[in-house]
Amino acid sequence: MPDAVQLAAFERTLPALNEAATWVSAVSFAAFALRGGARELRKLCYGELRARGFGAQAAQHLIKRVSDAYVALRAGTPGPPASLRRRKAEFTPVVFRPHAAHTYDDRCLSWNHDAQTVSIWTLDGRMRNVRFACSPSALKQLAAYRKGESDLVFRDGKWFLYATIDVPDPEVYEPADFIGVDRGIVNLATTSDGTNHQGRRLGRYRRWQAHKRAELQAKKTRSAKQRLKKRAKKEARHATHLNHKISKTVVAVAQRTGRGVALEELRGIRDRVTVPRDQRARLSSWPFHQLGAFLAYKCRRSGVPFVEVDPAHTSQRCPRCGRTERANRQTRDHFHCRRCGLAGPSDHVAGVNVRNRARSAWAFVNMPDPAPGPTG
Secondary structure, eight states: OOOHHHHHHHHHHHHHHHHHHHHHHHHHHHHHTTOOOHHHHHHHHHHHHHHTTOOHHHHHHHHHHHHHHHHHHHHSOOOOTTSHHHHHHHHSOOOOOTTOOEEEOTTTEEEETTTTEEEEEETTEEEEEEEOOOOHHHHHHHHHHEEEEEEEEEETTEEEEEEEEOOOOOOOOOOSSEEEEEEOSSEEEEETTSOEEEOHHHHHHHHHHHHHHHHHHHHOOHHHHHHHHHTTTHHHHHHHHHHHHHHHHHHHHHHHHTOEEEEEOOTTHHHHOOOOGGGHHHHHTOOHHHHHHHHHHHHHHHTOOEEEEOOTTTTTBOTTTOOBOGGGOSSSSEEEOTTTOOEEEHHHHHHHHHHHHHHHHHHHHTOOOOOOOOOO
16 A cells, blocks of 8 residues: 555566566576576676666566566476477567566565555565555464565555465364365256256346447447456455355365365366367356365365365265166256165256265275284
8 A cells, every 4th residue: 555655666566576577587688598597697787787786685586577477487387399389488488467566575675564554665665564455364464474575566556565474274074974066057066965056147147248249349438448458356355255155165064063164077178079169168267167176275274174175976976785877866956876776866866976075085095004913
């Protein structure tokens, strides 16, 4: 929450830092292509950065940012060898946006938790008593567990400091049982207890948002573009809020009843599953990965056991007799076992199968070591 003087310093400093990072990137690419390291870059760029008015630590962080960017580029997969994305990554230097985040360590940034102010380095000198706002619980965690560096971020007209905290994990208790969670599109989450968190409202909301975006895009006016920019992240925030509510409810029930949470392991599902063209946008916007991530970190924070199991045939397998057959699920919503006659909602059956697999997985992983036999 900077005042007018501090705001002017921030608005000058962050673009200048990123412009300098782009220059360091060009030097690194010309000299080393994608192989540059921080030590070699310091010899080439440190003196020039100091001459441009950057402090010693700011210059070191600029060089490290560029070096880390090329390390990440080498470790990543930019695409197939003949793709435009691959050629762009391999034959052009990394460019930093004018308001990309910049890293500060404790030499450039100091915190006063009682007054809720920070002292931060800028090109206009050290800016002291810059006020910041956060919730009381976040302030308590910041004071107790903050470690390492922080990032200065400009987003949607506001300034943020992203601070890293290292909260110790509580001890995971021995679960009495598990709650199996089946994720889907129509029903975002269905538990083995029969609780159903439907996604129909989210689907209607997304269709309405898509309709409004199409209307505004068709106008092609300045005010329409401003409205589009204002609404850009509204849909994502709505889905995130819904996933937080679902995951919080599931973890609270598990903690209250002394059980763990079991989930299907769905990584890479978009590469494995093919859908008709008219359903691709719906599948791509399905927030299943975010829901799983929220469940995982909330379980870890609360000491609730968390298990991911094989998702194969969870909606086609009968949890009573074990028969697995596609004909057991004749429709999307209904399950009916062809052998024993067990019937019910297919998502609930899938949640029960996830729970049963979690029981077996937990028992296998936590099986006690056999006692050593007698020695001869």
